Amino acid sequence: MSQVHETGTATRAPSGPSRDLKLAQLTKEYATFTAVKALDLVVPQGKFFALLGPSGCGKTTTLRMVAGLETPTSGTIHLGDTEITYDKPYKRPVNTVFQNYALFPHLNIAKNVAFGLERRGIKDHKKQVADMLELVELTSQAHKKPTQMSGGQQQRVALARALINQPEVLLLDEPLGALDLKLRRGMQLELKRIQTEVGLTFVHVTHDQEEAMTMADTIAVMNQGVIEQMGAPNELYENPRTTFVANFLGQSNLIAGEIEGRDGDLVKVRVQGAVASIPADRAHSESGKGWLGIRPEKVLIAEAGQPIDAPGDVITGGYVTDVSFVGVSTQYMVKMPWGQELMVFEQNTGARRMLPVGTKVDISWRPEFAFLLDASQDAKAGIEED
Amino acid sequence: MTSTAGVAPANPHETATKAPRGRKLTGYWLILPGALWLLVFFVIPFYSLLAASLFDPKGSPLTGYDMTWHFGNFVDAFDQYKGQIGRSILYAGIATLTCLVVGYVLAYAIAFKAGRWKNLMLVLVIAPFFTSFLLRTLSWKLILADDGWVVSAAQTLHLTNLLNLIGLTSTDDRLLATPFAVIAGLTYNFLPFMVLPLYASLEKVDIRLIEASGDLYASPIRGFFKVTFPLSLPGVVAGTLLTFIPAAGDYVNAQLLGSPNTRMVGNSIQNLFTSQGDYAAAGALSVILMVIIVAAVMLYVRTAGTEELV
Amino acid sequence: MAELDRRTVLKGVGGAAFVGVSAAALKYGFNTPDQKQNPADRMAKDVSATDKRLVFSNWPEYIDEDDGKYVSTLSQFEKDTGIKVQYTADVNDNNEFFAKVKNQLGSGTSTKRDLFALTDWMAARMIQVGWIQKLDASKVPNLHANIIDSLAKPEWDPKRDYSAPWQSGLTGIAYNKSKAGEIKSFSELISRKDLKGRVSLLTEMRDTMGFMLLIEGADPENFTDAQWQKATDRLAKAKGDGQFRSFTGNDYVQDLASGNVLACEAWSGDIANAGDENLVWIPPEEGIIIWADNMLIPNMATHQDNAEKWINYYYEPEVAAKLANYNSYICPVKGAQEAMEKVNPDNVHNELIFPTEKTLAKTHRFMALDEAQIRTYEKDFSDVTGS
Known part of the structure; x- marks a missing residue:
């Protein structure tokens, strides 16, 4: 908060009652399809919130409704107690960092950054602009035109141009999508740093799960107009509730099983002849068929007959069909006796040699790392879309 | 490359250097038709005009003209026709401004609001070109005729009084043969030259920039003046030039819709060349008009500063 | 450095050459020559006898046309003489027509016309610069016998040596x-x-x-x-x-x-x-x-004889009456008023065709310039x- 300059800003809410962003039953229908279906969402004040989903899932539409660039078909948007659902975009204390930056090509960097302040009648903005350019490390570029700058620099200008207005909510629409991978990594950390410094509410729309997990305090995974699951990044990753989340956020092995029922804090599942025990809080189905899910890096692998350092069940009879060496780890595909190929990621600790294709192997995992999903869902949901 | 070839002519590189030279020549061959065209249809006529402007004014088409570096022609022509020059600039200026206002609204509507009617509207903009310039102007003569319904409607609505008041018409309640009719004719005839470049440049304005301006607290009107309009400046500059330059030199509208008191410099040049056969004065007046227009255009383009938008 | 100097020098030389060539071109490239000619030097061989044609340029709606049984003066002429007349109404304006034929007449080449009709002052101007052939008086006896007094002696052609009024x-x-x-x-x-x-x-x-x-x-x-x-x-x-x-x-x-x-x-x-x-x-x-519009034979015309036959023909009173009856302009031919009795008695006293002495007394011409x-x-x- 120390970075926020209090001079002459009207939009900044007084400290006091919470100024959370609340979406209630928000719906956007177009002639041929529904982009957003009765969305309920609370973005806590001062948090870095990510809206994650594949393209066409409705996340950008949601963002544009918050910005005022689209009018909702029904539902409401509140900032604290103030309803802003139908406010004109230029009357909302909300600013956006657009996907392609949308910098004004006829204005130099300093004037781009000062644009919002000038429109609100703040004439004496020299210091604010200078401070903002310093924050995004572009002080020396103030008099250049946007077209003379690199993608990363333009991105930072777009950020500065929005941030200088000290909006209550900053919306970021795929802000890093146009950058190359290396630059994107750098900007992710940069964005997180700035958000921490200014302490504003950030709503970040992205289809890149890694980006969302790196930066966000809370992620909402969106699919086909609804939020599938919302929570802290590690919580979503470790304990996905749907096959879509399991697949879209990282990778998962989903193995078909029969749920035998609950036993205390555990749910028992029969999987390919063996019985697995899943902690009840990780079991999102308690009867019938289910998908037993396990992350590839949680699966341990050893040559057939060799001991595996795990207390869980050992499944034997697999063999390696593919090996990819990716530096920090080795990724194996293991064909199981029932025909399914499972992914296994092993850290390259150096404790054992790499297993060549064709090696007969046993695999195992700790039951508390597994999760259980309802088998009515498509096991491949969320795989192709990224 | 060339110096290597010079140092070692027997070098195997030579064959390599020859190929690009051949390609270079191709470039010149491609320029040739255009250059010839310019020579025949621009350079020679231009020199001819320049020579005529320096003819001894005592000549005539029958007794012949001699080029005697008679620079006094310029002084005489300017002195005698400064009224028409001023009138041309004034009329063309008003017509250009009117075209800009009307044309901008139209181009904006076509670019942003026309939807699927866009192509149809563009065709309608250029539709007048399907008939001849002269015919279109002549039909305005019919429309604005003293006994026509336009004049009586304008009289009923007291529009003629308003026009009289600002000096665009004479005092006897008519439209034809007044400055108003000439300016209206110029505006009508050159409007498409304004609309098309404006449309082309508005069409290129990224709608997301307009959204961004709204997001940054600019009301639609301020967003227009701060973002859309500056971004359409290349079209504004092109459109005003394409309208002003031909309008300033036009003589058809003044001839058909004006009166002897609304003659423009184009009428004088035409009259000097064809009726009076005074090539010296005609040439000098043409060169003066050209210099004024070129100077005005350079000043204008520099002020508008479009190069920053490229 | 040497390279740079050479370039500067080359630029200077090039610039000077450009200015020099431009100045020379301006000085000598576009002058217009004196267009005066001597008609005696610009007489083409008369092919009237072998090539029985006549090319005549006149103003629009200035001649009667065949209409049912009515035989026009032109058709009658063709019938009588066997000369084919190429009559074109391409004179709309004196200055415009002047511009059309100026280059040929000024340089002494053919206009591809044997006869055209222009108003007094333009006729005078062309005669003055020697673009018009003299008429052979012996071949146009009707002209000199029948031209009305008021048109007989214009200042610019006092004896009607070069011109014959078509209509006035x-x-x-x-x-x-x-x-x-x-x-x-x-x-x-x-x-x-x-x-x-x-x-x-x-x-x-x-x-x-x-x-x-x-x-x-x-x-x-x-x-x-x-x-x-x-x-x-x-x-x-x-x-x-x-x-x-x-x-x-x-x-x-x-x-x-x-x-x-x-x-x-x-x-x-x-x-x-x-x-x-x-x-x-x-x-x-x-x-x-x-005013009057005058028939003129331009330099290098190749059917002078046919043209003179045409002029002589239109100075017959009966022919002139028929023509005047059609276009309501002043008839330049004596005796046409009497001939009009047969053509159209209503027009015998039409002041527009046969102005009275009283009217003619009030007419004025413009001085020759x-x-x-x-x-x-x-x-x-x-x-x-x-x-």
């Missing part, structure tokens, strides 16, 4: 009697308040300035510079007051008929031919301007009408 006409005032009160004089035309902005005058300097000089009490055939100055000043004043709608060529009838123009300076035959009974033509009180005077007067006139 009067310039006066026309007005729309359904919309404007009676007009009697040219000074009313240029000053009456009820006509303000609804008057058109002719761009023909000799017509319009003729009347302006008459208003000043000057003789258009012999006036002083001071009188000329007063006449142009008066015209400029009226123009400045917004009296005039326009200065026109042939196209004034349309505006007069539509009501945009209430009154105008007009040629006699045009109004008679317009067939609108609201349009009347009157001779102004100040006087009338008379040399090339320099043409330039001066045309310029003074244009400065008023064109600004």
Whole structure:
């Protein structure tokens, strides 16, 4: 908060009652399809919130409704107690960092950054602009035109141009999508740093799960107009509730099983002849068929007959069909006796040699790392879309 | 490359250097038709005009003209026709401004609001070109005729009084043969030259920039003046030039819709060349008009500063 | 450094060469030569006998046409002589036609025409610069025998050695009697308040300035510079007051008929031919301007003999009467009035075709001008009408 300059800003809410962003039953229908279906969402004040989903899932539409660039078909948007659902975009204390930056090509960097302040009648903005350019490390570029700058620099200008207005909510629409991978990594950390410094509410729309997990305090995974699951990044990753989340956020092995029922804090599942025990809080189905899910890096692998350092069940009879060496780890595909190929990621600790294709192997995992999903869902949901 | 070839002519590189030279020549061959065209249809006529402007004014088409570096022609022509020059600039200026206002609204509507009617509207903009310039102007003569319904409607609505008041018409309640009719004719005839470049440049304005301006607290009107309009400046500059330059030199509208008191410099040049056969004065007046227009255009383009938008 | 110097030098030399070549081109490349010719040197071989043709350029609607049983004068000529006439109505304006043939006549080459008809002053101008062939008096006996006295001795061709009038006409005032009160004089035309902005005058300097000089009490055939100055000043004043709608060529009838123009300076035959009974033509009180369109044989014409046969033919009274009956302009041929009895008795006393001595006494011509005077007067006139 120390970075926020209090001079002459009207939009900044007084400290006091919470100024959370609340979406209630928000719906956007177009002639041929529904982009957003009765969305309920609370973005806590001062948090870095990510809206994650594949393209066409409705996340950008949601963002544009918050910005005022689209009018909702029904539902409401509140900032604290103030309803802003139908406010004109230029009357909302909300600013956006657009996907392609949308910098004004006829204005130099300093004037781009000062644009919002000038429109609100703040004439004496020299210091604010200078401070903002310093924050995004572009002080020396103030008099250049946007077209003379690199993608990363333009991105930072777009950020500065929005941030200088000290909006209550900053919306970021795929802000890093146009950058190359290396630059994107750098900007992710940069964005997180700035958000921490200014302490504003950030709503970040992205289809890149890694980006969302790196930066966000809370992620909402969106699919086909609804939020599938919302929570802290590690919580979503470790304990996905749907096959879509399991697949879209990282990778998962989903193995078909029969749920035998609950036993205390555990749910028992029969999987390919063996019985697995899943902690009840990780079991999102308690009867019938289910998908037993396990992350590839949680699966341990050893040559057939060799001991595996795990207390869980050992499944034997697999063999390696593919090996990819990716530096920090080795990724194996293991064909199981029932025909399914499972992914296994092993850290390259150096404790054992790499297993060549064709090696007969046993695999195992700790039951508390597994999760259980309802088998009515498509096991491949969320795989192709990224 | 060339110096290597010079140092070692027997070098195997030579064959390599020859190929690009051949390609270079191709470039010149491609320029040739255009250059010839310019020579025949621009350079020679231009020199001819320049020579005529320096003819001894005592000549005539029958007794012949001699080029005697008679620079006094310029002084005489300017002195005698400064009224028409001023009138041309004034009329063309008003017509250009009117075209800009009307044309901008139209181009904006076509670019942003026309939807699927866009192509149809563009065709309608250029539709007048399907008939001849002269015919279109002549039909305005019919429309604005003293006994026509336009004049009586304008009289009923007291529009003629308003026009009289600002000096665009004479005092006897008519439209034809007044400055108003000439300016209206110029505006009508050159409007498409304004609309098309404006449309082309508005069409290129990224709608997301307009959204961004709204997001940054600019009301639609301020967003227009701060973002859309500056971004359409290349079209504004092109459109005003394409309208002003031909309008300033036009003589058809003044001839058909004006009166002897609304003659423009184009009428004088035409009259000097064809009726009076005074090539010296005609040439000098043409060169003066050209210099004024070129100077005005350079000043204008520099002020508008479009190069920053490229 | 050496490279740079050489480049600078080359640039300098190139620039100087460009300026030099441009200056030379301007000085010598575009001068226009004197267009004066000697008609005796520009006589083409006459092929009339072997190539029985005649090419004639005339003004539009100026000759009678075959109509049912009616045999036109032209058809009759072809029948009588066996000469095929290529008649083209491509003279719309003296200046325009002048521009059309100027390059050929000025350089002594053929215009591909054997005969054309131009108004007095333009005919005079062409004769003056030697572009017109002399007529063989022995081949046009009718011309010299029958031409009416008032047209027989123009100052610019006192013996009609070079020219033969096709038709003559009067310039006066026309007005729309359904919309404007009676007009009697040219000074009313240029000053009456009820006509303000609804008057058109002719761009023909000799017509319009003729009347302006008459208003000043000057003789258009012999006036002083001071009188000329007063006449142009008066015209400029009226123009400045917004009296005039326009200065026109042939196209004034349309505006007069539509009501945009209430009154105008007009040629006699045009109004008679317009067939609108609201349009009347009157001779102004100040006087009338008379003019004629003259048949001329240009240099290098190849059918002089056929052309002379044509001229001689149209100076037969019966032929002239038929022609005048068609186009209502003044007939230049003596005896045509008597011949008109047979052609159309109604027109025997038509003042437009056969003006009485009384009318003719009121007519005026414009003084003959040399090339320099043409330039001066045309310029003074244009400065008023064109600004």
